[in-house]
Amino acid sequence: MFPIYKKELQSFFYTPFAYAIAALFLLLFALPMANMISDLGKNTSVSANMMPFSFTEMFYSVILYFIFLLPILTMRTFADERKNGTEVLLMTSPVSVAKIVIAKFLANVTVYLFMIAGTLIFPIITAIKGEVVISQLICAYIGIFCWGLMYIALGMLISALTESSILAAIIGEVVMFMLLFIDDFANSGFMSQFPKAQSVLYAFAAQPRFAYFSEGFVRLSDLTFFASAIIVLLVWTYIAIEKRRWNRG
């Protein structure tokens, strides 16, 4: 299992891939921060009940960028193995498919941690110049971490379903986008005609759960939601790979 993990990391870090994606992530993170800070200066007189500048607000907007970055991170996971014909190598070596999936998941998570770690610089800068509510920040980080893990597992599943990594990225973006706005859709006037369907859809919504994290709550039910989503997606990935072996041709 470890050799696969190591190989995956090498393919990220020996190439500009991980650095480019982390840099892009930082840039996308920096933009709303810069905006918010400049708004803070402008708007103090406009509205009395304006939210104070907070990182949790920022994380909220950053989630949207995940949709573009995480599929790019995960797109190659299995699609490239198939394209190169190296899937055979992995499958015929004395490593079980479950271990392959876990190793690849952990490698993606490591790159993801690397990306997130870079964003720590913003609270640090803020802490120097102002004040940071550490407890809330930690909760928001836990939330964003869980969310990212779920998207990575989802991206891997999609990568396991196709041979083209570009296709995996595009499908990933569409699915993740839908998942992000599923609660908005569930709350829409159209869906309120079907309360049962609405509640089912709402159960899949991750955003309201993330909202709790960003407000400083770590609820067991939310953690369970993310954990079960990750497990389901990884098991599904495993099944998708096995199924394709059986159905090939």
Place this chain on the structure above:
Amino acid sequence: MITIENLTKYYGSNRAVNHISFTINDNEILGFLGPNGAGKSTTMNMIAGYLPMSDGTVSIYGADITKEPLKAKKNIGYLPEIPPVYPDMKVKEYLSFCAGLKQVPRGERKDEIERVMKLLKVKDVEGKLIRNLSKGYKQRAGFAQALLGNPKFLILDEPTVGLDPNQVAEVRAIIKDLKKEHSVIFSSHILSEVSAVCDRVVIINKGDIRAIDTIENLERSVSASLTLHIKVKGDRTKAASVIEMTKGVKEITAIDDEGSSIYAFTVQLEGDFDTARDAIMAECIKNGVSILEIYADKPNLESVFIELINRPVKKSGLEELLEETPDESGEAEGESDENSEEKEEE
């Protein structure tokens, strides 16, 4: 010993491999021969544990590939049709990854990588990206991977495809050498290669085994109808009548005039070759026809191969016959077979 029993693979309703059984003995090179689309790669993928089989068992030194895959796979080195190399890795990096994957103990890894690099002569490109290597080097890097950890059983799917003649000779020599410590199954559609390297051959077509035997036995098996070439000097009609009347001669198929009353006869024999030849010679001498030259077309593996793959399969039972009936025209069957091969290659 590797035992393959009743191995079957369906792609949908299309049967790619049909109940094949054979064994590979220790220190034996088994050739796996068949035209394109015969089911060679499918079979090898199943033996290696990449493709699950629809039916049947594969046992690698006592470990069933589906029941104890990890144990069985430890003894397998597999070189698939397309070498499984990562274009973004350097050769040495790749082999070191594979060594880890195959659980070569950490302390032995370095020596093991050096050993296979030397054996396959990829040492001089060890620092190059695989992406930039020629087909021959990629193939050899893939081959080197299969030898890592010295697995007892090697599965080589067309290992010499895409190599230049010099490399082909080298790789064949390596395979022959592997026999000392390994059992090898080796697929090819090149006959000369198989006859040069293998101890025994399995001939397969459209998923059916056509023959399992040593090369010598196979050659002998089709020698029932033989062609004899006789050059005689003298009267043409007399020679012809003498030859034709001899016992064991089926017919004279051609008579060529070579000038100065020398005639070349092409004669089809039936029955035992040696008796017929001796009879012809005796008759000619008795009747005063002088023989200048007499030789037979030696059947080679090529003709054996062509005959075997074109020979209709004997149906083992009514059930099997009935199973065949949906594909009525032979052509359609051929086409669907081709399709399945294409899909396989994808």
